[in-house]
Amino acid sequence: MLVNFLSEERRISYVGCATQLYFVIFLGATECYLLAAMAYDRYVAICNPLRYAIIMNSRACFFLVLLSCASGNVVSVVQTVWVFTLPFCGPNKINYFFCDIPPIIMLSCTDTSFYEKQTITATVLVIFTPFCLILxxxxxxISSILKISSAEGRCKTFSTCFSHLIVVTLYYGSGTLIYLQPKQTKILHPPHAPNIL
Structure with a gap:
């Protein structure tokens, strides 16, 4: 991607695009699952502080990270293979600065309604399920924090979650700006700024 930014000729090969798509999906899905795991960690730390060391031991943390990466890998392989089995025709140019599923699907010669439904299903599994777990x-x-009697104690407890909440807000906020737009808006004005986040 960096080479494309710096070069005059902004082209990427078919294999390069597939590789880039794999890593975009892998890193994005893995981050969704890791953010959910981190929310669970904060939940255990605040709601069960005396059992935190037992529940969130190094083995459990390793398992959560491994599960997040493995799930991200499975989703990424399936989505990448699925997208690149579509038949493409015509000028294979996209008005985007990296290979992503929506602009690649628009290059297909066939009816993509089934594939768009598959993308929505994957989105629910990869994005909304972890987000619901975070919520x-x-x-x-928040229920536990409100039970704390002193204002100082509430602030101190909430401050342990603040950095995670900022990351979740930035990640899901930029993802919402990119992927939850009407189809025509995406085609005419692709959102480049949120993609950088």
Whole structure:
């Protein structure tokens, strides 16, 4: 991607595009799962502080990271293979600065409604399920924080979650700006700034 930014001729090979798509999906899906795991970690730390060392031992943390990476890999392989089995025709140019599923699907010669439904299903599994787990974790965390009698204690407890909340907001906020737009808006004005985030 960096080579494309710096060169005059902004082209990428078919294999290069597939590789780039694999890593974009892998890193994105893995981050979704890791953010959910981190929310669970914060939940255990605040709601079960006496059992935290037992529940979130190094083995459990390693398992959560491994599961996140393995899930991200499976999703990425399936999505990348699926997208690149589509037949393409005509000028294979996209108005985007990296290979991503929506602009690549638009290059296909066939009816892509089935593939768009598959993308929505994958989006629910990869993005919305971890996001719902994050919301449930923070609902429990906020409920526990509100039970703390002192304002200083509430602030101190909430401050342990603040950095994670900022990352979740930036990640899911930019993802929403990119992927949850009407189809015509994406085609006419692709959102480049949120992609950088």
């Amino acid at each position: 449930v974790s923070y609902a429990c965390i």
